[in-house]
Amino acid sequence: MLKSTYKPSGNVPPPLPPGWTEHKAPTGHTYYYNEETKESTYTRPGAQAPPPPPAPSDPHASFFQYSTIPQLSDPAAANAFLAQYDPARQRQADSFTHHGRGGHRGFDDRRDRPRPQPIDKPKSKVAIPGCEPWILVYTKYGRRFAYNPAKNASYWRIPEKVMKGVLELDINSIKEKAGARMGDSSKAEEPDSQSKDDAVQDGKTKEQEQEQELGSDYEEVEVTDDEDEEREDGDGGDDDEHPSKRQRTEEPTDDMPVEFNEDDIAYQLQAMGEEYGLDPGEYDDGNPEAWPEGAEGLPFSEEDARETFKDLLNDHGINPYSPWEKLIEDGRIIEDPRYTVLGTMKARRDVWEEWSRARIQVLKEQRAREEKKDPKIPYLALLQQKASPKLYWPEFRRKYKKEPAMRDTSLSDRDREKWYREHIARLRLPPDQLKKDLAALLREIPPRELHNQSLLENLPSRLLADLRYISLDPKVRDPLIEAYVRTLGPPPEAGEAAEGEETEAARKAREARRKREKALEERERAVAEEKRRQRRQIEHGRAALREEEREIERAMQVGKKGLQSQLLAEREKRRQEEGGALEEELGDGKDK
Amino acid sequence: MPAIRTHASRQKKPPAGFDDISDDLEIFAIKMKDAQNTPTNNVPKHQAQWPIFQIAHQRSRYVYELYYEKEAISRQLYEWLLKNGYADAMLIAKWKKQGYEKLCCLRCIQTKETNFQSTCICRVPKAQLKDEQDVQCVSCGCRGCASSD
Numbered sequence: 001m002l003k004s005t006y007k008p009s010g011n012v013p014p015p016l017p018p019g020w021t022e023h024k025a026p027t028g029h030t031y032y033y034n035e036e037t038k039e040s041t042y043t044r045p046g047a048q049a050p051p052p053p054p055a056p057s058d059p060h061a062s063f064f065q066y067s068t069i070p071q072l073s074d075p076a077a078a079n080a081f082l083a084q085y086d087p088a089r090q091r092q093a094d095s096f097t098h099h100g101r102g103g104h105r106g107f108d109d110r111r112d113r114p115r116p117q118p119i120d121k122p123k124s125k126v127a128i129p130g131c132e133p134w135i136l137v138y139t140k141y142g143r144r145f146a147y148n149p150a151k152n153a154s155y156w157r158i159p160e161k162v163m164k165g166v167l168e169l170d171i172n173s174i175k176e177k178a179g180a181r182m183g184d185s186s187k188a189e190e191p192d193s194q195s196k197d198d199a200v201q202d203g204k205t206k207e208q209e210q211e212q213e214l215g216s217d218y219e220e221v222e223v224t225d226d227e228d229e230e231r232e233d234g235d236g237g238d239d240d241e242h243p244s245k246r247q248r249t250e251e252p253t254d255d256m257p258v259e260f261n262e263d264d265i266a267y268q269l270q271a272m273g274e275e276y277g278l279d280p281g282e283y284d285d286g287n288p289e290a291w292p293e294g295a296e297g298l299p300f301s302e303e304d305a306r307e308t309f310k311d312l313l314n315d316h317g318i319n320p321y322s323p324w325e326k327l328i329e330d331g332r333i334i335e336d337p338r339y340t341v342l343g344t345m346k347a348r349r350d351v352w353e354e355w356s357r358a359r360i361q362v363l364k365e366q367r368a369r370e371e372k373k374d375p376k377i378p379y380l381a382l383l384q385q386k387a388s389p390k391l392y393w394p395e396f397r398r399k400y401k402k403e404p405a406m407r408d409t410s411l412s413d414r415d416r417e418k419w420y421r422e423h424i425a426r427l428r429l430p431p432d433q434l435k436k437d438l439a440a441l442l443r444e445i446p447p448r449e450l451h452n453q454s455l456l457e458n459l460p461s462r463l464l465a466d467l468r469y470i471s472l473d474p475k476v477r478d479p480l481i482e483a484y485v486r487t488l489g490p491p492p493e494a495g496e497a498a499e500g501e502e503t504e505a506a507r508k509a510r511e512a513r514r515k516r517e518k519a520l521e522e523r524e525r526a527v528a529e530e531k532r533r534q535r536r537q538i539e540h541g542r543a544a545l546r547e548e549e550r551e552i553e554r555a556m557q558v559g560k561k562g563l564q565s566q567l568l569a570e571r572e573k574r575r576q577e578e579g580g581a582l583e584e585e586l587g588d589g590k591d592k
Numbered sequence: 593m594p595a596i597r598t599h600a601s602r603q604k605k606p607p608a609g610f611d612d613i614s615d616d617l618e619i620f621a622i623k624m625k626d627a628q629n630t631p632t633n634n635v636p637k638h639q640a641q642w643p644i645f646q647i648a649h650q651r652s653r654y655v656y657e658l659y660y661e662k663e664a665i666s667r668q669l670y671e672w673l674l675k676n677g678y679a680d681a682m683l684i685a686k687w688k689k690q691g692y693e694k695l696c697c698l699r700c701i702q703t704k705e706t707n708f709q710s711t712c713i714c715r716v717p718k719a720q721l722k723d724e725q726d727v728q729c730v731s732c733g734c735r736g737c738a739s740s741d
Contacts, residue, residue, distance in 0.1 A: 322615075
């Protein structure tokens with residue numbers, strides 16, 4: 001659809017209630033005026049209006065939304081978000097869910113985060129060695145950000161050029177602490193990944209303890225937009241800041257590990273589909289073979305689309321002679337849902353061309369058939385209504401020059417004048433004479449045109465285009481004609497058959513159209529389902545992406561030892577596994 | 593003494609079928625009149641006549657399509673329209689030639705009026721233009737009228 005994707009952002013004031021208009025006073029103040037009540041005010045009347053409905057959840061919107069999230073470079077916004085980040089709680093939750101690093105931490109513990117959001121404040125600052133203007137600022141909640149007083153810029157995400165200095169700083173502080181109280185890590189500054197690698201060598205228990213304390217400092221800062229996203233996904237419902245941003249329908253459960261694989265999603269979809277009362281074909285559970293019969297719906301072919309578009313053109317009463325540009329500028333057809341059955345403007349234009357050509361041909365044929373209908377008939381009808389012996393021809397012409405019958409180009413003025421004069425002359429004749437003339441005229445008309453089934457509204461043009469027909473007043477004339485028609489015999493047979501054929505053709509056309517409309521409905525449903533599937537895929541992809549990002553992050557936390565530490569970790573893991581296997585074996589032995 | 597040619601004698605009444613298209617032609621006439629009457633004070637000099645050219649092109653195209661593509665009007669009416677200035681016969685004559693099917697205006701193929709004896713930039717196919725530039729020709733504001741576009 002050609003609908004604007006523009007969505008008003010949050011800081012735009014709510015729309016004015018109907019009737020109110022916004023104006024600027026000469027002083028520059030904005031004021032509001034209500035035309036109905038003649039009331040004007042400086043305060044915006046829309047304030048009491050109900051808030052706009054939450055944004056519709058379509059995949060594109062959610063995309064835009066996510067692409068705009070990292071406003072965390074703005075400390076104020078980041079503060080608001082991170083202030084809910086309670087270190088104590090985090091520690092507690094981590095100790096429950098921490099089996100090895102990474103994984104899916106942070107999904108569930110954030111759900112029960114306290115609602116009140118105290119404001120985080122900077123507490124202490126340290127100059128970063130090697131990058132002179134930069135300062136590392138620690139906040140009340142133990143978070144930190146890099147601050148450049150020269151540019152007055154601060155970043156939660158520590159910039160890469162400063163990163164080296166920060167690392168150095170951390171290493172120093174850890175060394176200091178290690179010197180001060182060896183092994184005591186319960187109250188320590190969070191160690192970075194490098195110190196952890198050292199700790200691996202020290203002992204397993206200590207490492208675990210350290211890890212339970214908190215994720216590394218870098219992680220806490222660097223993960224922020226990722227976390228932000230998760231947070232919104234996971235618990236968009238319970239924070240007040242972004243009530244309209246909830247996109248996900250799957251709420252992660254509290255006690256389960258929140259890994260979403262295909263099965264889970266498929267299961268949820270099925271559940272949702274059942275909830276909404278959809279057929280399996282409508283939400284596409286992945287195995288079309290298992291659908292019940294007929295779930296796929298009627299096919300909607302290209303030909304049907306073209307025909308539907310032609311129906312649209314017919315229904316809107318488009319003038320086939322008008323240029324295409326005018327049709328588009330008018331924009332009436334664009335509102336119609338059938339406008340989108342054709343995907344491209346070129347296709348639409350092609351169909352329109354085809355339609356207009358055919359339509360013009362039809363009109364021409366119709367006109368050729370109607371050509372028998374004399375242009376004289378409307379003119380004579382006008383004469384019967386308006387002409388009177390009191391008006392001379394020039395007066396009559398001037399008075400009624402706006403009438404379409406008078407403007408018709410196919411009649412010449414000379415003829416018009418002649419008929420007018422004749423008509424006026426005949427009006428002076430005695431009524432008996434006029435009646436006789438009418439009877440003579442009726443007798444002249446062959447039985448094919450005038451018979452006992454012909455109606456007053458549908459008299460032959462030969463009769464209508466005669467001056468003798470209009471010279472009598474309709475009140476006198478119509479009963480006469482009716483009486484005469486009743487005395488006539490039935491019409492010859494030939495006409496009947498043709499009429500029957502015509503109705504048959506019309507019926508067929510109607511039926512075809514009904515079929516097309518049904519197919520269109522089916523297609524719309526199919527499109528909706530496709531959209532739903534795409535949204536699901538996007539969500540799934542996003543989950544996979546987050547997972548990958550997390551993996552990459554984990555992989556990135558290789559310290560200075562580089563490959564060696566990786567290998568060590570690997571060895572450690574293997575040893576653990578072996579130990580586990582040994583224990584199992586032991587357990588087995590005991591059982592035996 | 594030669595016969596005095598009155599207004600009426602010069603204006604023959606239009607052939608049948610004119611009623612169908614007279615509304616659209618009137619719309620074009622109104623548009624043209626508006627374009628002629630808009631002040632061009634703050635418009636660059638070379639752009640002042642662009643709307644005139646564009647409307648003339650649209651109207652000619654309308655008549656051309658009615659007669660040659662849709663076959664909606666009779667030959668008499670078509671000729672009457674040409675004679676009465678509703679369409680540009682010279683432009684339509686070009687449209688019938690291969691390679692000129694979409695020509696925007698006659699000035700754009702007038703090679704003698706240019707410095708290097710070449711046609712206008714709008715005659716260059718989009719595919720041959722370097723790096724997707726958005727051109728508008730000087731004479732009529734055309735954005736490209738090559739047949740392959």
